[in-house]
Each structure stands twice: as C-alpha cells, then as structure tokens.
Amino acid sequence: MIDTLLVLNAGSSSLKFQVFALSDLAMLAGGQVSRIGGEATFKASLASGEKEAGNLAPGTDHTAALAAVLEFVDRHDDGWRVAAVVHRIVHGGTQYVDPVFVTPEVMDDLAALSPLAPLHQPHNLAAITASEALVGDVPDIACFDTAFHANREDLFTTFAISGDLRAKGVRRYGFHGISYQWIARVLAEEHPRLAAGRVVAAHLGNGASLCAIERGRSVDTTMGMTALDGLPMGTRCGAIDAGAVIYMLRDLGMSTDEAEAELYNRSGLLGLSGLTNDVRELLASAEPSASLALDYYALKVAQHSAMMAASMGGIDALVFTAGIGEHATLVREAILARLGFLGAFETLVIPANEELMMAIDAKALLEASA
Ligand code: ADP
Numbered sequence: 001m002i003d004t005l006l007v008l009n010a011g012s013s014s015l016k017f018q019v020f021a022l023s024d025l026a027m028l029a030g031g032q033v034s035r036i037g038g039e040a041t042f043k044a045s046l047a048s049g050e051k052e053a054g055n056l057a058p059g060t061d062h063t064a065a066l067a068a069v070l071e072f073v074d075r076h077d078d079g080w081r082v083a084a085v086v087h088r089i090v091h092g093g094t095q096y097v098d099p100v101f102v103t104p105e106v107m108d109d110l111a112a113l114s115p116l117a118p119l120h121q122p123h124n125l126a127a128i129t130a131s132e133a134l135v136g137d138v139p140d141i142a143c144f145d146t147a148f149h150a151n152r153e154d155l156f157t158t159f160a161i162s163g164d165l166r167a168k169g170v171r172r173y174g175f176h177g178i179s180y181q182w183i184a185r186v187l188a189e190e191h192p193r194l195a196a197g198r199v200v201a202a203h204l205g206n207g208a209s210l211c212a213i214e215r216g217r218s219v220d221t222t223m224g225m226t227a228l229d230g231l232p233m234g235t236r237c238g239a240i241d242a243g244a245v246i247y248m249l250r251d252l253g254m255s256t257d258e259a260e261a262e263l264y265n266r267s268g269l270l271g272l273s274g275l276t277n278d279v280r281e282l283l284a285s286a287e288p289s290a291s292l293a294l295d296y297y298a299l300k301v302a303q304h305s306a307m308m309a310a311s312m313g314g315i316d317a318l319v320f321t322a323g324i325g326e327h328a329t330l331v332r333e334a335i336l337a338r339l340g341f342l343g344a345f346e347t348l349v350i351p352a353n354e355e356l357m358m359a360i361d362a363k364a365l366l367e368a369s370a
Contacts, residue, residue, distance in 0.1 A: 008131070010124050012123050029073070042054050066127060085131045086359060088178060091120070141361075143357075143361055145176055149221050152221075173224070196215055232297055233269070298338065
C-alpha cells in the first residue's frame with residue numbers, strides 16, 4: 001500500500017489533478033476534467049506512460065468531475081491510499097498565510113472571501129465540498145495563491161484611498177503565489193546567486209502576473225485586491241482606469257454582473273483581438289487585430305517588469321513561466337526587446353509546477369502535525 005497525495009486545482013470549467021507518492025513525492029499520475037458544466041471530457045496519464053481519454057456525461061458538475069478522477073485513481077491504483085487531498089485556493093485573505101487543514105471554520109472564512117475572487121474561489125471551495133463528500137475520512141489541505149505575497153511591506157499592499165476604505169480591507173493581496181514560491185525554490189536550488197538577488201518572475205498563462213522576488217521573498221506583484229489587476233490576460237483586462245468602470249456602470253447602464261463579465265471574460269487578448277485568447281492562434285493569425293493584441297501584451301509585460309524592477313531597485317534576472325512564458329518564444333523576445341534599457345540581466349525559463357509545490361507544502365504540514 002502506497003500513501004499518496006491527491007493534488008487538485010479546480011477552475012471554473014476544469015479540474016486538474018496530480019497524484020504523488022507521499023514518501024518521495026514521485027508523480028504517479030495526472031490529468032484533468034475539462035469543460036465542466038458542458039460537454040465534459042476526461043484525460044489522464046500514468047507515470048508509466050499509459051494514457052486514457054474519454055467523455056463524461058453532459059452537464060458534469062465539480063462533484064461528478066471529482067468522482068471521475070477518483071474512479072480513475074481507484075481503477076489504476078496498485079494499492080494507492082489517498083492520505084490527503086490538497087487544494088489550490090486562490091484567496092486566503094490576510095488570515096491564511098500558510099497551508100492549513102480544512103475545517104468548517106476555515107470553509108466559512110474562505111467562503112467569505114469569494115467576492116474578492118468571484119471567478120475562482122467558489123470553484124475551489126466546490127472541490128473541497130466534493131472531496132469531503134466523496135473521499136471519506138481523509139484530511140483536506142488548502143494551499144493559498146495569496147500566501148507568498150502576505151508578508152510584503154504596507155507600502156506595496158496599499159491603494160491610495162482613504163483610511164476608512166483601507167480599514168474595510170480594500171488593499172492589494174496578489175496571486176499566483178504558489179507558482180512564484182516554486183520559482184523561488186528552483187532558483188534557490190539551481191541558481192543560488194540569482195536567488196540571493198533581484199528577480200522579476202513572469203507567470204504568463206491564461207491568468208498573468210509579475211512578481212518582484214528579492215532574496216526569495218515577494219516584494220511586489222502586479223495583481224491587486226482581485227485577480228483582475230496588472231497585466232492584460234487571456235480574457236481579463238488587467239489594470240484599467242477605475243473611472244472607466246464607473247462610466248460603464250453609470251453612463252453605459254451596465255449592471256455590476258455585466259461589467260464583471262465584460263472585464264473578466266471578454267477583455268484581454270480576446271477583447272483586443274476580437275478573435276481568441278489563445279496565443280498560439282494569435283501568433284498564427286495574419287489579422288492586424290491579432291498583432292495589436294500581442295504588441296499590447298508585450299508592451300504591458302515590459303512596462304510592468306520595469307515597475308517590478310523599480311520596486312527592488314534593479315533586476316538581476318527575468319524568469320518566464322506558465323504556458324505563454326514557457327512556450328511563446330516570439331512573445332518573450334518582444335518583451336525583452338523593450339527592456340534593453342534596464343541594462344544586463346539574465347533571462348531564464350522555469351516550467352511552472354504548482355502541483356509539486358503544493359505536494360511539498362502538504363507533506364510538510366502532515367509531518368508537522370504527526
Ligand atoms: P492556465 O493559466 O490555464 O494554466 P497555461 O499556463 O496553460 O494556462 O497557458 C495558456 C496559454 O499558453 C495560452 O494562451 C496558450 O496559447 C499559450 N501556449 C501554450 N503553448 C504554447 C505554445 N507552444 N506557443 C505559444 N503559446 C502557447
């Protein structure tokens with residue numbers, strides 16, 4: 001019997017999972033359910049190389065998606081026993097700065113943070129509820145995307161607003177922290193000189209942000225109170241004049257829900273190009289709007305990178321990670337072409353591995369509580 005960690009990353013329409021051996025954190029299997037709520041599909045592969053793919057019942061919800069994952073795990077186990085289910089939680093607020101065992105009280109606290117991450121937090125919590133219902137008497141562990149940024153100076157977490165509003169919790173949190181924690185860890189292990197210096201990490205996936213990492217710690221990051229701020233993303237607008245949002249609500253007569261859907265789902269690369277949020281398709285397109293979207297993206301990543309460098313008083317390395325950062329060479333080159341004025345710095349690509357980072361943290365928590 002092998003004890004395992006089942007690591008889950010639940011999005012609005014997908015449930016990604018990986019299974020790790022608890023003893024040495026070897027990855028045993030991984031995969032994902034896609035298009036939850038629609039024509040759901042399942043795909044998975046084992047460390048042995050064996051793969052499988054198929055369709056799930058139309059309208060599959062998060063609970064049914066997790067049931068499909070568990071059915072796969074049961075079917076393929078060679079005596080695997082799930083020792084803990086580990087969940088990626090987008091928002092831990094100011095309270096949750098380390099991974100924790102989920103209790104009813106933790107669930108209440110995290111549900112109260114849902115308005116700050118309306119597109120992510122409810123799905124993250126749905127996976128915990130599903131896990132509690134399906135997996136049996138096994139601990140659920142929550143890891144937080146906000147945690148890596150939690151100890152920044154007030155100067156970097158505040159907005160220039162009245163004390164009244166600040167007292168109500170309107171402030172910057174920052175996200176993609178598990179990804180940045182992984183980058184800091186890889187730097188410490190493989191590039192100790194850079195780990196001791198000033199690094200701008202660029203997580204460029206469907207969501208996108210930058211983090212100023214100085215001596216292994218987050219100093220500054222481009223996302224703010226919600227995951228809408230900073231860089232333009234696949235379908236999110238990134239930083240936008242708050243006055244524009246007031247105009248949309250008051251003068252264009254949009255409801256709050258309409259404005260939210262506009263800024264989260266119809267903006268970014270999709271909104272600018274009018275074509276797609278997929279960078280591969282934009283790179284292959286001859287449409288001027290595709291070039292505009294990619295040019296704007298590179299400009300904003302470069303501008304915000306310089307901002308992150310300013311927060312640290314310089315830059316020793318720029319690290320790219322996630323789908324676009326790892327694979328879109330032309331986008332990386334367009335960003336770097338705009339940053340020559342910062343002088344010499346190293347450029348690295350480090351593949352994202354949030355799942356392993358979560359497994360490492362969960363194992364440490366289990367050992368600390370044993
Ligand atoms: P998520 O945030 O959903 O995990 P990813 O990190 O997988 O997203 O990043 C998705 C983005 O990466 C998409 O815009 C996709 O087009 C882009 N991408 C993935 N592979 C490539 C590639 N080979 N070339 C260019 N872009 C790529």
